[in-house]
Amino acid sequence: MFNRMHSVLLFAAAWVACLAKLLDEKMTGSWRLFVLCSLLQGAGCNAAEFEALVPASVTTLSGSCVTVPCSFTVPDQFKGNLHPGCIPIWKKKKTTISTTTTFRGNLTAYDCTTTFNNVLEDNVQYYFRIDCGNPLKYTFYENPVTIQIKGLPDAPRLTTPKEPVVEGTPVELGCSAPSYCDTHPPTVTWTPALGLSTQLQQNDTVTSTLTFNASHLHHGNNVSCTAAYYIPSGNKTVTSTRHQLSISYAPRNTSAVGSPCLPAREGGCLNLTCTSHANPAVSAVTWYRIHGEHILKIGTGSSLSIQLWNANYVFFCEARNEIGTEKSDVYKINIQANEYLSYSPALGSGGGTPFMTSGEGSITGVKVWEQPGNHITGFQLRYGTRWDRLIGRAVHAPLRLDLFEGETITQVSGKYHTSHYIYQLIFGTSRGRSLIAGQPALKSFNLYPEHEEAELRILSGRFDGGGITSLGAHWGLAPEGYGNSTS
């Protein structure tokens, strides 16, 4: 009773398995079926017939290779005819194919796995045939494999890290490319090659993993992977989509720069600017002043305007974002060197065109033109050995003063008309000499430096077609290396 019951159950299982085989058009899992049916042989499953188990279709690249997994069964009465000398053959529509094949199976183990090389024809059915040189000769027409070809490989697929990635953490990017020909899997490369990459072949997919430690230098890089396929008639490469990396990092290259309002002097202004690179952007900037041993917080914001009251100032800024902070190098301003600068504001009616003299080095000579018995029409300064442009108008011959070596102009005075011209102009020197031009009429003016050591550096003001309408003086030390004093 038990025995009969057992047989009925086994028979039903085999029947289900064989039905499944009939329905399994694509032959997926054919290996499993084959094994299952082999196990059930003699238990009702009629595996003892000619049958090749191959995929219904495989795909490869034009000119490349493809491996067709293959197994087969033969009726029981032919099993004895199988021997190591049996010949595997592949046929195309009843003719032997021209494509070269590499047999990779073992016929005595019912394995007919074969690699087709240099495949060029698309959508062609191939049939397996076995010829053992004895009654076992058979072509498996019922079970063809269709080889399909494509001109271009499918693009590799990029898998990107979960963002945001914080600087200093390891990053892993993956790239998977289909492998069409298992003897020549594609080679995957990364652009840019940011770190180490390892390549792994699994089933018919090649996966490359790129690992590197995230750095701010990687931020914004566009990463892609390329799969290169070896094909004897011409290699093919195909590239994935690009992924732009976003790396979060604490502020970098933080720098503090000051821009003094000129001339830099006590009481003058200083604009401070803090720059920094950060992702996400800098959210807060704090300014500090180093005062002896103390560090004083003096303000916030990427730019800050302050007044200079001491001779020496040392600043730095600190930039912050949600990742971290960075301090800048110190910015020093020393107004000691510039403390001799001063400006005597312009006097006169001030009509006409503005002017400002300029030149390199100390002033070494002066020429002044006067309307005889009247006002000053023009003047010219010499800096070093070069005469600056003529300011105003030249009439007749100028009055001229050439300074000695080390002699400087320390006073500019004269007379002016509140609605006309400068009437008299006197240049006084450090050696007590002077040049006097024009008429001693109307209002007096006297321009001189705030510091004894300073000398005349620049004259500025306005002039018109008739003469000089206003005049101001800028005082200071000659720029270094340009002093005219040689001792």
Ligand SMILES: *[C@@H]1O[C@H](CO)[C@@H](O)[C@H](O)[C@H]1NC(C)=O
């Ligand atoms: C082929 O298969 C048979 C049976 O499984 C085995 O004895 C033989 O060693 C195999 N031959 C090769 C070359 O693997």
Ligand SMILES: *[C@@H]1O[C@H](CO)[C@@H](O)[C@H](O)[C@H]1NC(C)=O
């Ligand atoms: C490779 O194939 C095996 C067996 O078919 C399967 O178990 C495994 O999940 C596959 N691996 C990948 C990565 O697809």
Ligand SMILES: *[C@@H]1O[C@H](CO)[C@@H](O)[C@H](O)[C@H]1NC(C)=O
């Ligand atoms: C990342 O940094 C760690 C620790 O500093 C180091 O051991 C590792 O080799 C680095 N990895 C790469 C890919 O540079």
Ligand SMILES: *[C@@H]1O[C@H](CO)[C@@H](O)[C@H](O)[C@H]1NC(C)=O
């Ligand atoms: C990455 O691509 C984007 C958009 O095409 C571009 O704006 C950016 O400059 C690229 N980055 C680099 C580092 O080339």
Ligand SMILES: *[C@@H]1O[C@H](CO)[C@@H](O)[C@H](O)[C@H]1NC(C)=O
């Ligand atoms: C094709 O690729 C192989 C390596 O995959 C290389 O050795 C060969 O030089 C390449 N051929 C051409 C024509 O680029």
Ligand SMILES: *[C@@H]1O[C@H](CO)[C@@H](O)[C@H](O)[C@H]1NC(C)=O
């Ligand atoms: C910082 O400056 C260096 C040198 O100029 C530069 O190579 C680097 O890319 C900068 N870093 C950032 C985050 O801008």
Ligand SMILES: *[C@@H]1O[C@H](CO)[C@@H](O)[C@H](O)[C@H]1NC(C)=O
């Ligand atoms: C300083 O900043 C103020 C206000 O932003 C601006 O008006 C002035 O021109 C700046 N001065 C200098 C020397 O940059």
